[in-house]
Amino acid sequence: MSSEAPETRTRILKAALHLLETSRGQSVRMSDIARKAGLSRQAVYLHFGTRAALLIATTLYLDELKDVRARLVPSRTARSGVERLDAYVGAWADYIPEIRGVAKALMAMSDTDEEAAEAWRKRMEDMREGCAAAIEALRADGTLSPDYTPGEATDLLWTLLSVRNWEHLTLERGYAQPRYKDLLLRTARRLFVRAPR
Amino acid sequence: MSSEAPETRTRILKAALHLLETSRGQSVRMSDIARKAGLSRQAVYLHFGTRAALLIATTLYLDELKDVRARLVPSRTARSGVERLDAYVGAWADYIPEIRGVAKALMAMSDTDEEAAEAWRKRMEDMREGCAAAIEALRADGTLSPDYTPGEATDLLWTLLSVRNWEHLTLERGYAQPRYKDLLLRTARRLFVRAPR
DNA sequence: GAGTCAATTGACACGGTGTCAAGCGAGGGC
DNA sequence: GCCCTCGCTTGACACCGTGTCAATTGACTC
Numbered sequence: 001m002s003s004e005a006p007e008t009r010t011r012i013l014k015a016a017l018h019l020l021e022t023s024r025g026q027s028v029r030m031s032d033i034a035r036k037a038g039l040s041r042q043a044v045y046l047h048f049g050t051r052a053a054l055l056i057a058t059t060l061y062l063d064e065l066k067d068v069r070a071r072l073v074p075s076r077t078a079r080s081g082v083e084r085l086d087a088y089v090g091a092w093a094d095y096i097p098e099i100r101g102v103a104k105a106l107m108a109m110s111d112t113d114e115e116a117a118e119a120w121r122k123r124m125e126d127m128r129e130g131c132a133a134a135i136e137a138l139r140a141d142g143t144l145s146p147d148y149t150p151g152e153a154t155d156l157l158w159t160l161l162s163v164r165n166w167e168h169l170t171l172e173r174g175y176a177q178p179r180y181k182d183l184l185l186r187t188a189r190r191l192f193v194r195a196p197r
Numbered sequence: 198m199s200s201e202a203p204e205t206r207t208r209i210l211k212a213a214l215h216l217l218e219t220s221r222g223q224s225v226r227m228s229d230i231a232r233k234a235g236l237s238r239q240a241v242y243l244h245f246g247t248r249a250a251l252l253i254a255t256t257l258y259l260d261e262l263k264d265v266r267a268r269l270v271p272s273r274t275a276r277s278g279v280e281r282l283d284a285y286v287g288a289w290a291d292y293i294p295e296i297r298g299v300a301k302a303l304m305a306m307s308d309t310d311e312e313a314a315e316a317w318r319k320r321m322e323d324m325r326e327g328c329a330a331a332i333e334a335l336r337a338d339g340t341l342s343p344d345y346t347p348g349e350a351t352d353l354l355w356t357l358l359s360v361r362n363w364e365h366l367t368l369e370r371g372y373a374q375p376r377y378k379d380l381l382l383r384t385a386r387r388l389f390v391r392a393p394r
Numbered sequence: 395g396a397g398t399c400a401a402t403t404g405a406c407a408c409g410g411t412g413t414c415a416a417g418c419g420a421g422g423g424c
Numbered sequence: 425g426c427c428c429t430c431g432c433t434t435g436a437c438a439c440c441g442t443g444t445c446a447a448t449t450g451a452c453t454c
Contacts, residue, residue: 008431008432029410030411030412039432039433040432040433040434042413042432042433042434043433046432049412050412051410051412205400205401226441226442227442228441236401236402237401237402237403239401239402239403239444240400240401242442243400243401247442247443248441248443
């Protein structure tokens with residue numbers, strides 16, 4: 001509408017974020033996001049090109065907001081240690097929903113595209129650090145057994161996260177189709193190799 | 198073909214099972230299963246009515262084969278405890294891929310349909326027992342810390358399984374659409390309330 | 395030979411994703 | 425004041441996997 005409205009791109013990201021938060025497990029359609037942002041579906045595609053791209057951008061946006069770690073504070077209502085663990089996993093998983101699938105595409109690119117590989121390495125490193133912080137907290141409040149070595153604990157959380165998320169891209173209809181896989185690759189390239197947009 | 202060929206229904210189940218086993222994470226299409234079984238796509242629909250129904254039937258078939266527990270033996274090539282844990286989770290997850298989603302539908306039915314509720318309770322109980330056995334094995338070989346009470350350990354494995362699978366139905370395209378949700382409900386009723394077919 | 399039943403063939407509706415082309419309107423530069 | 429650009433809209437379309445339908449075939453039984 002008028003120019004005092006928040007940046008369109010941000011509006012889309014906020015809309016997507018809100019929908020992803022509230023409709024847990026429910027598939028969020030591009031048209032839902034567009035409607036929520038008060039824009040046309042095409043506007044969303046103009047900004048992000050692809051559903052996967054939008055979701056990735058959403059996680060990056062969250063990073064910008066720097067409150068990912070706040071989300072990692074386990075729910076106060078959790079009764080058992082297991083429940084707290086699940087809360088950790090849930091909190092993380094909500095914000096890397098499809099990025100794991102993109103990993104494969106980027107891995108595949110790594111051989112030929114050094115810049116992409118570097119971007120991905122950095123992103124993975126960030127995730128590792130996030131995991132390490134979570135592990136520390138888990139261990140501090142006694143949720144996680146101290147028997148695990150730091151490396152093993154990291155792997156464990158990593159595993160918990162990935163088992164929750166790794167099928168998103170491969171199983172969610174559409175991305176299983178070769179046609180979309182190519183698209184995904186192009187999208188990933190666009191997102192990670194240059195500044196988005 | 199001739200009548201000496203194995204029962205068609207079994208042939209479909211075997212085909213589905215094999216495809217689900219080998220193409221990990223890759224979405225298995227009905228046409229793939231039909232081709233693998235040497236049948237037309239329609240034949241599969243005639244027998245199982247729905248993709249979800251076929252996948253559920255596949256897990257039941259596995260139960261019949263009574264080798265679910267054999268699958269729970271962790272891979273010999275796993276190097277770390279975490280890797281073994283992942284192997285356990287993966288083995289289980291492969292065989293309850295969409296049943297968790299159906300749970301919700303059945304829960305919804307439970308109020309009005311006592312038979313369905315009973316069928317589901319029984320199925321859940323079987324799963325619980327399976328979990329218990331797995332937990333025992335996990336603890337025996339030192340993968341799982343003995344700090345967990347039996348109940349907590351069960352919950353843990355349960356959680357690991359569900360986080361891996363609970364999005365299958367809700368996120369995989371198609372089942373997110375209301376039209377298919379109704380269908381799923383009808384299918385579940387057909388499968389659990391009467392003998393299939 | 396009639397009836398039955400399993401399976402085939404080929405067509406179709408549906409719905410979400412992604413694409414395309416034409417147009418529109420507000421702002422800036424000249 | 426005019427044009428141009430740019431962000432967005434509108435509306436139509438291709439694609440593809442799921443599920444449905446109707447007509448047909450072919451084998452087996454009675």
